[in-house]
Amino acid sequence: KTETTKDLSAQLGKAIYVVNCGPEMDYRTMGDQFKGLASAGAWGCFDEYNRLLAEVLSVNSIQYKAVLDAIRAKGATFRMEGVDYTLHPDGCMAFITMNPGYLGRTELPESLKVLFRPVTVMVPDMQMIMENMLMAEGYTTASNLAKKFFTLYRLLGDLLSKQMHYDWGLRAIKSVLVVAGGFKRGEPDRPEGGLLMRALRDFNLPKIVEDDMVVFMGLLKDLFPDVFDSMPRKRDIEFETLVGVVAKESNLQPSDYFVQNVVDLQDLLDIRHCVFEIGSSGNNKSKCWQTLSKVWTKGGVRGKTTFRDINPKSITPNELYGYVNMATREWKDGLLSSTMREMATMPDTNPKWIVLDGDLDANWIENMNSVMDDNRLLTLASNERIRLLPHMRMIFEIRDLNYASPATVTRAGILFISEMRQWKNFVLSWVDTFTGNEPVLIKQEMRDKRAATLRTLFDKYCDVTMDVLRREYKTPVPILDFNMVQTLCFFLEGLLTEENVGRDDSKFEIYFVLAAVWAFGSAYAITSGTDYRKKFSAWWKEQWKTVKFPHRGEVFDFFVDKEKGEFAAWADIVPTLSYSSSEPMSSVTVPTGETVAITFWLDNLMPRKHPAMLIGAAGCGKTAIINGKLRALGDDYLTSSVNVNYYTNSNLFLKILEGPLEKKAGKNYGPPGSKKLVYFVDDLNMAALDKYNTASNIALMLQHCTYGHVYDMAKLTQKVLLNTQYLTAMNPTAGSFIIDPRMQRLFATFAVGFPGAEALTTIYQTFLLGHLHNFHKDIEEAEMGKRVVQAALQLHRKVATTFRKTASNFHYEFNIRHMAGVFQGILMGGANTFKEPLQLAQLWLHESERVYGDRLVSREDLKKYKDLAAETAKKIFKEMSPTTLMAEPLIICHFAQGLGEKTYDRVQTFGDLSTTLTAALAEFNETNAAMNLVLFEDAIRHVCRISRIIESPGGHALLVGVGGSGKQS
Numbered sequence: 001k002t003e004t005t006k007d008l009s010a011q012l013g014k015a016i017y018v019v020n021c022g023p024e025m026d027y028r029t030m031g032d033q034f035k036g037l038a039s040a041g042a043w044g045c046f047d048e049y050n051r052l053l054a055e056v057l058s059v060n061s062i063q064y065k066a067v068l069d070a071i072r073a074k075g076a077t078f079r080m081e082g083v084d085y086t087l088h089p090d091g092c093m094a095f096i097t098m099n100p101g102y103l104g105r106t107e108l109p110e111s112l113k114v115l116f117r118p119v120t121v122m123v124p125d126m127q128m129i130m131e132n133m134l135m136a137e138g139y140t141t142a143s144n145l146a147k148k149f150f151t152l153y154r155l156l157g158d159l160l161s162k163q164m165h166y167d168w169g170l171r172a173i174k175s176v177l178v179v180a181g182g183f184k185r186g187e188p189d190r191p192e193g194g195l196l197m198r199a200l201r202d203f204n205l206p207k208i209v210e211d212d213m214v215v216f217m218g219l220l221k222d223l224f225p226d227v228f229d230s231m232p233r234k235r236d237i238e239f240e241t242l243v244g245v246v247a248k249e250s251n252l253q254p255s256d257y258f259v260q261n262v263v264d265l266q267d268l269l270d271i272r273h274c275v276f277e278i279g280s281s282g283n284n285k286s287k288c289w290q291t292l293s294k295v296w297t298k299g300g301v302r303g304k305t306t307f308r309d310i311n312p313k314s315i316t317p318n319e320l321y322g323y324v325n326m327a328t329r330e331w332k333d334g335l336l337s338s339t340m341r342e343m344a345t346m347p348d349t350n351p352k353w354i355v356l357d358g359d360l361d362a363n364w365i366e367n368m369n370s371v372m373d374d375n376r377l378l379t380l381a382s383n384e385r386i387r388l389l390p391h392m393r394m395i396f397e398i399r400d401l402n403y404a405s406p407a408t409v410t411r412a413g414i415l416f417i418s419e420m421r422q423w424k425n426f427v428l429s430w431v432d433t434f435t436g437n438e439p440v441l442i443k444q445e446m447r448d449k450r451a452a453t454l455r456t457l458f459d460k461y462c463d464v465t466m467d468v469l470r471r472e473y474k475t476p477v478p479i480l481d482f483n484m485v486q487t488l489c490f491f492l493e494g495l496l497t498e499e500n501v502g503r504d505d506s507k508f509e510i511y512f513v514l515a516a517v518w519a520f521g522s523a524y525a526i527t528s529g530t531d532y533r534k535k536f537s538a539w540w541k542e543q544w545k546t547v548k549f550p551h552r553g554e555v556f557d558f559f560v561d562k563e564k565g566e567f568a569a570w571a572d573i574v575p576t577l578s579y580s581s582s583e584p585m586s587s588v589t590v591p592t593g594e595t596v597a598i599t600f601w602l603d604n605l606m607p608r609k610h611p612a613m614l615i616g617a618a619g620c621g622k623t624a625i626i627n628g629k630l631r632a633l634g635d636d637y638l639t640s641s642v643n644v645n646y647y648t649n650s651n652l653f654l655k656i657l658e659g660p661l662e663k664k665a666g667k668n669y670g671p672p673g674s675k676k677l678v679y680f681v682d683d684l685n686m687a688a689l690d691k692y693n694t695a696s697n698i699a700l701m702l703q704h705c706t707y708g709h710v711y712d713m714a715k716l717t718q719k720v721l722l723n724t725q726y727l728t729a730m731n732p733t734a735g736s737f738i739i740d741p742r743m744q745r746l747f748a749t750f751a752v753g754f755p756g757a758e759a760l761t762t763i764y765q766t767f768l769l770g771h772l773h774n775f776h777k778d779i780e781e782a783e784m785g786k787r788v789v790q791a792a793l794q795l796h797r798k799v800a801t802t803f804r805k806t807a808s809n810f811h812y813e814f815n816i817r818h819m820a821g822v823f824q825g826i827l828m829g830g831a832n833t834f835k836e837p838l839q840l841a842q843l844w845l846h847e848s849e850r851v852y853g854d855r856l857v858s859r860e861d862l863k864k865y866k867d868l869a870a871e872t873a874k875k876i877f878k879e880m881s882p883t884t885l886m887a888e889p890l891i892i893c894h895f896a897q898g899l900g901e902k903t904y905d906r907v908q909t910f911g912d913l914s915t916t917l918t919a920a921l922a923e924f925n926e927t928n929a930a931m932n933l934v935l936f937e938d939a940i941r942h943v944c945r946i947s948r949i950i951e952s953p954g955g956h957a958l959l960v961g962v963g964g965s966g967k968q969s
């Protein structure tokens with residue numbers, strides 16, 4: 001469409017300006033363009049016109065109508081917005097080229113449609129175009145070859161799988177023909193069919209996915225049977241060896257597939273100035289272009305290659321392209337526009353790349369349309385036009401094309417990188433690094449032996465295990481094979497130290513098994529009813545007999561005791577904690593078997609700055625484990641907690657990240673002194689997703705983790721953040737459930753299940769016994785601490801199974817947080833008030849009723865609850881008479897002994913309570929607007945309930961009820 005318009009203007013000798021329209025252009029920007037066209041007598045082609053906002057379009061129709069009216073009247077001037085401008089005697093012309101049905105487009109208003117004549121552009125006769133272009137490129141048998149070419153592309157469109165990045169249209173055809181022309185001029189005496197076939201094959205191979213390869217090659221062979229085998233790839237052996245050398249230097253494995261990817265990328269960059277690299281995380285997309293840039297720099301033919309990486313999703317499109325401030329009409333430059341201008345103004349012609357590494361959405365990518373096609377122009381809202389010079393390239397590194405319109409896909413070259421067991425190369429590189437970092441005392445042949453042992457262990461365990469896991473196991477969040485192996489390697493870095501394994505390889509396997517069990521299995525939990533952790537444990541014991549785990553318990557219950565060199569249970573090394581009731585419960589983490597294990601792995605990962613993530617449902621102690629770990633860190637660590645919520649975006653997130661940092665030399669920032677900073681990001685997946693399924697704060701984190709820097713949006717400069725690392729926690733059943741797989745891959749993932757009965761008993765006994773330590777000795781003799789914990793656990797289990805979540809009672813979800821609430825209440829009771837076992841039992845009954853009973857919505861439910869409570873109490877406190885234990889009114893509050901006294905005690909009669917509260921009301925009415933209240937029984941109970949919640953640390957009350965039921969009073 002655009003090309004046709006440009007052709008017509010060229011035939012008539014008119015100047016034509018192509019403008020790529022976008023939502024950031026307002027009516028003034030567009031008005032300036034209409035004025036300019038009319039005064040200069042030039043033509044304008046407005047590409048993707050329907051991306052403008054509806055309000056801009058309606059003003060445009062008035063502006064353009066003013067120009068057209070003046071041309072009709074054959075005047076010398078025209079009026080726009082109250083000012084007269086000269087009109088060129090030749091008049092002017094505006095063309096709109098657009099595709100009506102894409103994502104994020106506006107319907108044109110009727111008033112505008114009237115001013116333009118609609119022309120529908122049909123799919124052209126491709127065969128005719130191919131024939132003409134082949135002729136022009138110097139092919140003599142053009143008509144026969146065009147037929148084959150056309151047939152091939154028609155069949156490919158029908159027979160291959162429907163991938164988002166496949167495109168068999170005109171732009172793809174043109175680039176193949178240009179390549180074929182180059183081949184013809186390079187080797188004029190080779191058969192023409194063979195040259196065309198080589199162009200078709202070598203240009204399309206990089207984007208064909210593994211499964212379609214057979215069909216593609218089969219079709220080529222059928223259409224070009226005579227030359228199919230006689231035309232090998234045109235190989236540049238020197239270049240390929242150089243790629244191998246550079247890969248080795250960067251500690252990468254120069255496998256054939258990797259070298260092929262680098263060669264393909266070079267070929268694509270030679271014919272297209274924009275290339276998409278697509279593939280899942282860990283398939284070496286980044287390494288591919290980084291290697292190529294090093295090769296170009298080293299080879300010296302192309303010159304020193306420089307690149308700038310930007311994550312387009314970590315900032316808003318306005319910050320990426322720049323925008324006009326509506327109020328002051330000032331232009332604020334964007335990150336991409338300033339980078340592109342800066343590169344274009346550099347004097348040398350060495351290769352310069354802009355790497356856009358981030359997710360794709362229809363919003364920012366469409367502004368690139370005019371850059372990506374043959375116009376090579378970035379048109380900004382300020383009407384500035386920046387040219388992409390011949391030595392500049394754009395590389396887009398993305399995970400998929402789900403949100404790209406066909407307009408985008410056809411414009412760029414595509415390199416699709418399949419997985420091809422990429423983790424094997426990672427393992428080889430890792431083993432090389434490991435061997436290189438071995439202690440000096442270990443001799444060379446021992447080093448080689450240790451490396452060989454490691455390689456065989458990876459071969460033995462990884463393939464088989466991953467195969468089974470891929471088929472039969474589900475994780476709460478999707479985890480890639482690459483991630484599992486990467487985690488395994490990171491674990492081993494911390495385990496295979498000299499103090500653990502000595503200087504030979506005899507203990508390698510037992511440590512390897514320990515790391516493997518956690519790397520492969522740590523992310524399993526109970527998913528849709530199946531306990532995959534148990535299943536994995538049973539399978540592992542069945543499958544691998546070389547290193548035997550102890551018979552009882554799961555494989556996750558053990559670690560390697562380094563003195564004996566055999567498995568020991570985590571439970572044996574749980575430290576005991578003495579608790580005194582002066583500190584709040586929330587600031588203490590009680591170690592249990594599970595937390596000890598996870599803390600062990602966090603200790604293993606953190607010194608090497610590897611990030612870790614804990615996943616699990618609400619209230620299972622993720623935050624508590626990490627906070628416990630952070631509190632135990634030494635003085636050389638600083639910590640900063642980031643709580644993500646629905647409204648967190650990259651801007652807010654960046655402010656929190658930069659808070660604790662100070663400026664170092666140049667563009668470097670870091671924590672004060674030589675300290676290390678740990679960011680704990682809680683509820684990672686809570687931020688709202690935009691309509692393209694991305695969250696900008698995650699994009700920013702990804703940029704920080706991958707490239708180590710962020711951008712200062714005020715000065716448009718890089719900020720490198722030194723000595724920082726991440727720990728995160730998220731709930732895979734809330735927020736956006738999962739996060740970007742490219743982000744997920746960087747983390748070692750641990751699933752945290754609900755603590756078992758043993759763990760809960762440990763936790764709450766620690767708190768309660770610590771609190772009851774200085775109480776009356778009757779309480780100690782009656783073993784009240786243990787019994788109350790037992791009663792609380794039993795009641796909690798009964799309540800959780802009796803009151804299930806339904807559509808009307810969706811808040812019936814009782815988890816560990818509610819249990820903590822019961823104990824927090826019990827800890828408010830002082831030693832002087834609760835002197836005998838009966839009182840303590842009543843305190844427990846009261847707290848349970850507050851936590852569970854006050855959440856229930858109907859009298860029936862409350863009665864059901866009271867029966868459960870009574871049943872539990874009878875069973876555990878056998879020696880107390882039920883009538884005294886269950887005596888009503890059971891109200892314990894902070895003003896039981898009058899207003900001035902703050903003791904948490906039981907109220908003897910309603911009369912006393914009502915007197916106290918009436919006095920408080922009278923006092924309130926003296927100083928504030930009078931509240932005319934009668935304190936009836938329910939109102940009194942509610943006041944006591946609210947007072948209890950507010951008195952406890954971190955207590956928040958939510959009052960639910962119909963209007964006018966007295967919540968505010």
